[in-house]
Amino acid sequence: MHLTWLDSNSWLVEIAQKRIAIDPWLVGVLSFGNQEWLFKGVRSQDRPIPESIDLILLSQGLEDHAHPPTLKRLDRNIPVVASASAAKVVQKLGYRHVYPLLKGETWKLDNHLEIRATQGTPLGPFTLENGYLIRDLHQGTSLYYEPHGNHDPQLKDLAPIDVAIAPIINLSIPAIGSIIQGPERALELAQQIRPQFLLPTAAGGDIRLEGLINVLLKAKGSAKALQAQLQQHHLPTQIIEPQPGERIELKLKQPAAP
Incomplete structure (x- = not known):
């Protein structure tokens, strides 16, 4: 299994000889409803x-997960698996296979991969x-992704899962509360599914x-502190912090049985 972090919540996952782009934001500015005074994400340079x-x-229909400028640059014939709100975004953009x-629903890609939707973030x-569990149907390897720390309590019934991509930093706004839940939820996740590797998402990278x-956001937590907690709870999970654009190979032990 190979993973490439492309900043923020954007990932390229290579599993079962398939290449999956997760929540891609690769080009242009990120804002919500064109309200750049409220929030604006700027790249140092567009990613190839x-x-x-x-x-x-x-995973979500908001612009930081279903980024219209990026989706307009991708081939409309690529199949898209999406939450209900994200599906509406790509359908409006002319994607043909959504x-x-x-x-709890699943979808298979060429009988190589199974994608299972798990409970994700409530927006209203x-x-x-959605969160997602990706499973290689031949090798048995598995990866879980959820970008806000709202992990499905039923994941324990699907454990163990080899790799988890989840936030490890808590981001909050005064008077509103946490918008991304990191350290405590990440520890609970590791206890639930006992992944071999945990990779943080929702960080800035080259952004x-x-x-x-952004002025109001408060961050709490670190990879070092979470790794210490994992060790205190006798969990074997190793935290890996990839650099933006770095393609890393995860050498898994015996694949986890479903």
């Missing part, structure tokens, strides 16, 4: 569009976004953040 993408996986998944009273929200 990865070649030979077999699948796009979108597969919305609700919690009527919108529940400059501007706007009112």
Whole structure:
């Protein structure tokens, strides 16, 4: 299994000889509803569009997960597995093969991979976004992704899972509370699914953040502190912090049984 972190929540996952782009933001500015005074993410430079993408996986419909300028640059024939809200975004952009998944539903790619939607982040009273469990149907290796720390309590029934991509830093706004839940939720996740490796997501990387929200954001936690907690709880999980654009190989032990 190879992983490349592309800043923020954007990843390229290579598993079962397939290349999956997760929540890609690769080009242009990131803002919400074009309100750049409120929040603006700026790249030092655009990232190259990865070649030979077999699948796009979108966890949420907001711009930091379903980024329209990036999605406009990708091939509309690439299949997209998405939350219900993200599916609407790519359908409006003209993607031809869109597969919305609700919690517990699965989708297979060429009988090589199974994508299972898990409970993700609630955005309002009527919108529940997705986490995902990706499983290599031949090798048995597995990867879990959820970008806000809202982990499905039923994940324990799918454990162990080899690799987890999840936030390890808590980001909060005064008077609103946590918008990304890191250290405590990451520890609970490791106790639930006992991954061999945990890779942090939702960090900035080569990105400059501007706007009112960025001024108000408060961060808490670190990889070093979480690794110490994992050791205190006798958990074997190793935290790996890749550099933006770095392609890393995860040498897994015996694949976890489903």
